[in-house]
Amino acid sequence: MSGFGSRGAGIIVALILLMTLPIWVGNPYYINVASQILLFAVFALALNVLVGYGGLVSLGHAGLFAIAGYAGALMLQAGYGHLAANAAALVVAIVAAAVFGVLALRSTGIGFLMITLALGQIVWGIAYRWASLTNGDNGVNVTTRPAPFGITLSKADTFYYATLIVFIIAVATMAAFVRSPFGASLRGTRDQARRMEALGYNVWLIRFLAFLFSGFWSGVAGLLFIYYNQFISPQVAALQSSAEVLLMVISGGTATLLGPIAGAAIVVIMKNVVSAYVERWNLVLGLIFVLIITFMPEGLVPGSVRLCRMGWQALRARMSPASLRPAEKGPP
């Protein structure tokens, strides 16, 4: 079980690093970048449930993210408390995910993608054009952050810790989901939908429930986003946002837990760095898509893992006596 041991050690090291991050980073700007990475990692993990494990590529997830964000922001603006606003926003997100799911799951493959794209555009249209509800292009301000147990989240480090807690819960839930029989059946519908059907599984229902699960966590990420930014505008629901989160999933490598997290880090850092120097983020985003598709189709994390493994094996082969090597390989 040395594999588990090293994995466990890795998790503990990562946790310690994440928990002490505000101490060794110090600068509030970078702590805020870390909060952004964590909240977008939650979003990317949510999308990965569909893209990676379900084989269903959604280009409308920014819609779900924005619906939860808008619901929360508008409730807060109307004077409700944080708890009520958050609960209502999550309910709205799940209902919206149910509507999205019922419509988009009429189809799979390209059809699914196109329908989710159209649904995402509807949300954008409502946010942008229905000005009497959403204040149109001017967006909605969120004036306060919540203060659970009397700890105010208005500072960079306290907000970071709150985001970290949500992030850890999200990762733990996703890990449990992936290993559960339900996760296995979702992967089954991705790889062999007809065989699953023949075995008596309700393929549609499995996909629908996965959609709800994904929608719920997208909603959580949307709430974190409005608390982080203290502002939401139609741009959040735009196709570009859906594309960005999809890029996080794809660049990190789909159907892994670490992939979307790494992808979120890569995209958020790149966006911050690029935006600091040039105003050409869209150009960079587009070029990354094209380059990844052309040169690293399996994603950055699996690609790097593959390269590391090859390097490690080459190293070990050099260290070990030549006489042992054939025995290690086993029978052909």
Next chain:
Amino acid sequence: MSVWLILAVNSIALGGLLFLLSAGFSLIFGLMRIPNLLHGSFFMLGAYFGVTLLNWQVNFWLAALISGLGMAAIGALIERFLLRRLGGQELAQVLLTLGLAFVIADICLMVWTGDPWQPTTPAHLAGAIQFAGLFFPLYRVVIVGVAVVVAIALWLMVDWTRLGAMIRAGVDDPQIARVVGIKVSQLFTLIFALGAGLAAFAGVIGAPYLSVYPGLDFEMLPLALIVVILGGTGSLLGALVGSFLIGFLYNFGQAMFPDLAYVILFLPMLLVLVLRPQGLFGRVVS
């Protein structure tokens, strides 16, 4: 002329533009099964080419033609050198076209700035024609006329020519089509170029009406998408009916429920998805 009639004329004109845009999208999506998220970008980039040419005092129709041909060439290059390598991988095709769409959008912003460009309606189209005691703006009528001509030409090409027969064969069974000597890859490049060219052409002739501005690409893409989902993928008749339906919904929705116009646009699509997922005129794929 009553408000309703003006709205109706505008609706038909928009429908004509949408048909030019979505006919190519429908062929590419339905026949080649490529989810081409670049289609709105073809429309916008073509329109920008057009307004630049118009600025250089090029004739309106010539500008539309040059822009269409230029975009057809660009489309052919994209299909030949980027998309073909990804044959059958839908996700990769989506991401590639989406990535290119962002690149094109940003380049347009750099070259043509963020200000909208609205060329004046060419002088020979500025008047109105009288019909049954009513006056119709000539420019709008001409757009519809062009759309109808293109529709008939496309229909004749796909259903009645040797080329059309080869395209249909290549779509139904690419391998057998190759065996009997049809160059399927070349046909696909041709269809993609045709779709790109038509979108650009529509962008130019629509420019005096819609104007050209950043974001036009992702505004037109969903419209093409709705039209195709409504009409059924790969069906030209479906694209025609869907385009005019959306043209009407857009203009009347805009006038009657300005807040919700964009949402109303999507309602028939949702209805079709629930009741008739293959689209109004789509074939059920066995």
